[in-house]
Amino acid sequence: MCCCPKAWKRFPDPVKMPACSTAGSAYLHLVKAQLLTALTYKTDFILAILGNVAVMLASIYLWQAAYRSQLLTTGVDLDSMITYVVMVALMNACYSGTIEFTLQHRITQGDVVIDLIRPIHLLGSYLAVDLGLTVSAFLSRVLPMLAVALIFFPFKPPASLIHGGLFLASALMGYLILWLCAALIALICLWHIQLGHLGAVKDGFILLLSGRIVPAWLMPDFLRPIMDLLPFQHIYQTPLSFYIGQINLAQASLILARQALWTLALLALVQWVWFSGKKQLLALGG
Amino acid sequence: MDSNLLGTTLYLMKLSIKKQFAYPLMFISCLFLIPMMVASGVLLLYALATHFSSVSGWTFDQLALLYGFGYLSHGLLMVFGAQNIWMDQLVIKGEFDRMLLRPLPVIIQYACSNINLIGFIDVIIGAGILTASSWRLKLSWNAGLVLLLLLTLAGATWIRLALYLIVCSTAFWTKRSSSLFWLMTDLMERATQLPLSIYPQRFQLVLTVLLPLAMISYQPVKQLLNQPGTWLAGLVFLATPVIGLIILYLAVKFFNFGLKQYESAGS
Amino acid sequence: MYQIEVMDLVKIYPARRRLFEQWKQDRKLDVATHAVDGLSFSISAGERVGFLGPNGAGKSTTIKMMAGILQPTSGRVTILGQSPHQHRIEVCKKLGVVFGQRSQLYWDLKLEESFELLRRMYGIHAADYQRRLNRLNDVLDFSRFLKHPVRNLSLGQRIRADLAAAMLHNPPILLLDEPTIGLDLDSKKKIRNYIKEINLQEGTTVLLTTHDLDDVEWLCDRLIIINHGKMVADNSIHVLTEQIAPERYLVVEFDTEYELSVALEEKVHKQEGLTCWFKMKAREDSISALVSELAARFVIRDLSIKEPDIEDVVLALYNRKA
Numbered sequence: 108m109c110c111c112p113k114a115w116k117r118f119p120d121p122v123k124m125p126a127c128s129t130a131g132s133a134y135l136h137l138v139k140a141q142l143l144t145a146l147t148y149k150t151d152f153i154l155a156i157l158g159n160v161a162v163m164l165a166s167i168y169l170w171q172a173a174y175r176s177q178l179l180t181t182g183v184d185l186d187s188m189i190t191y192v193v194m195v196a197l198m199n200a201c202y203s204g205t206i207e208f209t210l211q212h213r214i215t216q217g218d219v220v221i222d223l224i225r226p227i228h229l230l231g232s233y234l235a236v237d238l239g240l241t242v243s244a245f246l247s248r249v250l251p252m253l254a255v256a257l258i259f260f261p262f263k264p265p266a267s268l269i270h271g272g273l274f275l276a277s278a279l280m281g282y283l284i285l286w287l288c289a290a291l292i293a294l295i296c297l298w299h300i301q302l303g304h305l306g307a308v309k310d311g312f313i314l315l316l317s318g319r320i321v322p323a324w325l326m327p328d329f330l331r332p333i334m335d336l337l338p339f340q341h342i343y344q345t346p347l348s349f350y351i352g353q354i355n356l357a358q359a360s361l362i363l364a365r366q367a368l369w370t371l372a373l374l375a376l377v378q379w380v381w382f383s384g385k386k387q388l389l390a391l392g393g
Numbered sequence: 394m395d396s397n398l399l400g401t402t403l404y405l406m407k408l409s410i411k412k413q414f415a416y417p418l419m420f421i422s423c424l425f426l427i428p429m430m431v432a433s434g435v436l437l438l439y440a441l442a443t444h445f446s447s448v449s450g451w452t453f454d455q456l457a458l459l460y461g462f463g464y465l466s467h468g469l470l471m472v473f474g475a476q477n478i479w480m481d482q483l484v485i486k487g488e489f490d491r492m493l494l495r496p497l498p499v500i501i502q503y504a505c506s507n508i509n510l511i512g513f514i515d516v517i518i519g520a521g522i523l524t525a526s527s528w529r530l531k532l533s534w535n536a537g538l539v540l541l542l543l544l545t546l547a548g549a550t551w552i553r554l555a556l557y558l559i560v561c562s563t564a565f566w567t568k569r570s571s572s573l574f575w576l577m578t579d580l581m582e583r584a585t586q587l588p589l590s591i592y593p594q595r596f597q598l599v600l601t602v603l604l605p606l607a608m609i610s611y612q613p614v615k616q617l618l619n620q621p622g623t624w625l626a627g628l629v630f631l632a633t634p635v636i637g638l639i640i641l642y643l644a645v646k647f648f649n650f651g652l653k654q655y656e657s658a659g660s
Numbered sequence: 661m662y663q664i665e666v667m668d669l670v671k672i673y674p675a676r677r678r679l680f681e682q683w684k685q686d687r688k689l690d691v692a693t694h695a696v697d698g699l700s701f702s703i704s705a706g707e708r709v710g711f712l713g714p715n716g717a718g719k720s721t722t723i724k725m726m727a728g729i730l731q732p733t734s735g736r737v738t739i740l741g742q743s744p745h746q747h748r749i750e751v752c753k754k755l756g757v758v759f760g761q762r763s764q765l766y767w768d769l770k771l772e773e774s775f776e777l778l779r780r781m782y783g784i785h786a787a788d789y790q791r792r793l794n795r796l797n798d799v800l801d802f803s804r805f806l807k808h809p810v811r812n813l814s815l816g817q818r819i820r821a822d823l824a825a826a827m828l829h830n831p832p833i834l835l836l837d838e839p840t841i842g843l844d845l846d847s848k849k850k851i852r853n854y855i856k857e858i859n860l861q862e863g864t865t866v867l868l869t870t871h872d873l874d875d876v877e878w879l880c881d882r883l884i885i886i887n888h889g890k891m892v893a894d895n896s897i898h899v900l901t902e903q904i905a906p907e908r909y910l911v912v913e914f915d916t917e918y919e920l921s922v923a924l925e926e927k928v929h930k931q932e933g934l935t936c937w938f939k940m941k942a943r944e945d946s947i948s949a950l951v952s953e954l955a956a957r958f959v960i961r962d963l964s965i966k967e968p969d970i971e972d973v974v975l976a977l978y979n980r981k982a
Contacts, residue, residue, distance in 0.1 A: 150567070150569075150572070151569065151571075151572040154572035154573060154575075154576050155572055155575075155576075157576055158572075158575055158576040158579045161576070161579055161580060161583065162579050162583065165583040165587070165592075168591045168592050168593070169448070169587060169591055171591070172448050172449040172590070172591035173441050173445045173448045174445070175449070176445050176446045176447045176448065304418070304419060304422035304423070304426065305422065307422065307426050308422060308425050308426050308429070310426075311425070311426050311429030311430055311433075312429065314429070314430065314433045315429060315432060315433045315436065320433045320434075320436065320437050321433070321436050321437050321440045325440035325443075325444055326436070326440065327436075327439060327440075327443070330436075397780070397783045400780060401777075401780040401781050404776075404777060404780050405777065408766075408769060408773060408777060411769075411773075412768045412769070415768070487762070490724075490729050490759075490762070490764075491764050493727075493728060493729045493748065493752075494727060494728075494729065494752055494755075494757055494764055495752065495778075495781050496749045496750075496752050496753045496781055496782060497749070497781050498749070653731070656729065656730055656731040656745070657730070657731040657733075658673070
């Protein structure tokens with residue numbers, strides 16, 4: 108039953124868990140499985156890339172049009188803005204996760220009990236699956252999008268080599284934060300199975316406050332403190348601020364530390380919810 | 394016979410509305426979700442307004458007017474066209490068999506299968522934004538203009554519905570229409586929420602002639618802002634419903650053509 | 661005038677096209693499938709026909725073509741003189757179709773809402789509607805779950821509801837595709853009784869597909885048997901039985917083991933302990949002659965006659981070449 112189409116966009120096909128025994132090969136198998144599944148649907152792929160490129164182009168044209176008119180307040184120059192917008196589009200194309208839908212689907216189907224018996228850590232296996240998706244999305248979508256951006260628009264490299272490295276570290280943590288938020292929402296349905304659309308609500312917050320649509324320096328003043336209070340800005344805003352060189356190296360360690368703290372806090376929270384939920388699930392008998 | 398058709402259609406719609414009340418939680422979560430999504434769009438406009446004097450010649454209030462008007466037809470699309478999302482599921486599961494067994498045209502059964510009241514949230518929000526920005530712009534309305542714009546709104550909805558129907562009917566052949574659906578959604582959003590003048594000429598041409606997305610909100614609102622009383626404006630306002638009806642007719646024909654394919658391929 | 665006419669009906673499912681499907685494909689599916697391969701038969705008003713065949717024979721495909729859901733590759737189907745594919749809306753008003761494996765009701769609606777919707781779709785007058793609903797309820801007994809959503813009904817309840825829905829507009833032809841699948845005995849009995857009753861009283865033509873041969877025995881006087889999409893047999897049950905298994909058995913239980921003469925020994929079909937099955941050709945042998953002969957020589961403890969089993973008839977026909 109649908110109501111909000113946007114909410115349903117995030118749900119690709121549910122993941123099939125393989126019947127492997129050793130942990131390492133199991134993880135690898137999951138990553139490989141995702142790659143293969145993604146590659147077999149050629150037309151879907153092309154259409155998805157077209158969609159990603161179209162959205163990216165629309166953002167670029169919007170900011171180009173905006174910068175043509177007189178600036179009232181300077182934030183950042185046009186080329187950096189275009190770079191920011193392109194990077195957002197590239198990251199967004201990779202950041203697809205199935206954890207929410209998969210977990211919800213398996214819980215309502217009762218399959219999760221089978222998964223609990225397996226020797227590999229369940230959440231870790233889901234992360235492996237999503238990493239596989241991300242890698243395959245990177246290889247198949249990011250590269251053509253990057254090509255379009257490089258050929259037609261003034262896309263800039265990172266502000267410096269160090270900034271580039273900081274960007275990578277920050278982006279990795281940002282990805283984990285996004286994934287952990289999704290996992291947290293998914294795990295809440297261990298207790299309340301009907302709260303299906305909480306995930307879409309979370310997505311709404313992320314859309315507003317992560318720097319994806321509006322970068323932090325353009326946000327109205329009353330929203331800045333809210334942005335700082337929540338971890339969502341670390342998904343897009345923080346890594347990209349490193350990339351375009353907005354953060355000087357002196358502040359870098361502080362900001363990275365804050366991001367790391369959020370990552371660890373969410374990790375701990377997810378683990379706690381997982382274990383207490385698992386206890387309850389096993390007590391109820393699945 | 395025709396009165397029976399109408400009565401049955403209305404009853405079908407009533408039943409599909411009733412179905413919604415079985416899922417109140419969905420309505421509540423959408424009540425939160427939709428304003429937040431709109432908020433991010435409006436926030437972008439606000440950010441543009443406070444840091445740039447205009448976007449391609451459009452000021453903040455003008456952009457908001459465009460956004461609001463576009464959102465109105467988007468809401469109506471959500472009300473009447475939500476079932477297009479699962480067109481491929483319907484084909485795969487053989488749900489059209491049920492419709493083919495009934496003495497009612499399949500397109501009517503399909504169109505009434507999911508009247509989505511939640512879309513009215515979008516409509517109300519869009520109307521709110523439209524009203525607020527039109528007041529700030531000090532636009533003068535008269536009865537004739539309102540009626541004309543209602544007609545344009547209807548036409549905009551028809552164009553949207555028709556384009557989705559065409560795109561999703563490919564599921565009759567491919568059994569996978571979701572990627573095309575999302576591509577169309579992305580294109581439609583980008584072409585109706587922001588002025589088309591920001592895009593290069595060739596894209597503007599495609600979006601006016603090939604896929605008449607420009608007629609959904611950009612062209613009518615442009616006329617509204619310039620000189621709503623002129624003949625040209627009237628022509629543009631009327632062009633949208635005319636194009637809407639033509640393309641809707643073509644969409645239904647295409648749907649029926651796809652249905653023939655479904656009938657020959659089985660499920 | 662025949663009510664249902666099927667002429668040289670062919671349905672070929674083409675080999676899978678690659679354009680929009682997966683890269684790696686199952687090689688087996690690359691061959692075109694002849695689901696129905698030149699089928700012809702005619703059914704008159706008021707007949708009760710059993711449409712049989714092993715799984716994959718093409719029965720459901722044929723029924724779908726008769727219902728207008730599927731388009732034939734070549735050949736013709738006419739229902740009351742019209743093509744169900746070209747005149748879908750007119751023809752479907754004259755058909756009642758039940759697919760046992762998939763409900764034709766509306767999943768999320770309450771049963772009474774489904775009925776009301778059908779009443780409007782078929783344009784049934786209120787007075788007729790109430791009367792028919794009551795009649796159907798007398799036999800199919802669904803008043804208890806009228807207010808339940810269809811998705812909450814058990815299989816038996818759902819099929820009874822489907823049957824009621826198919827009959828609501830009083831169609832002259834009923835197409836039933838495995839209507840008793842998965843049902844308990846009580847439900848099966850109710851359904852069989854109703855179908856027979858409706859056929860005898862209203863003259864409704866019934867075409868029934870089933871794997872339950874009790875259904876066939878109870879309901880059908882004619883059998884059409886297909887396999888691999890082709891016609892294998894089309895005749896009344898009597899005639900088919902005569903052709904395939906014209907033998908009856910005299911089952912005799914003796915009080916002790918006896919030595920049988922050679923002539924008698926030839927007639928023995930099988931032996932279990934003290935019980936002997938004697939084969940008797942329908943027209944040739946006389947029961948009384950055999951009984952007298954046995955009674956004269958031996959002591960008989962129990963005696964019965966076993967008629968040919970429809971199962972044997974049908975199985976033999978399934979294995980017959982088309």
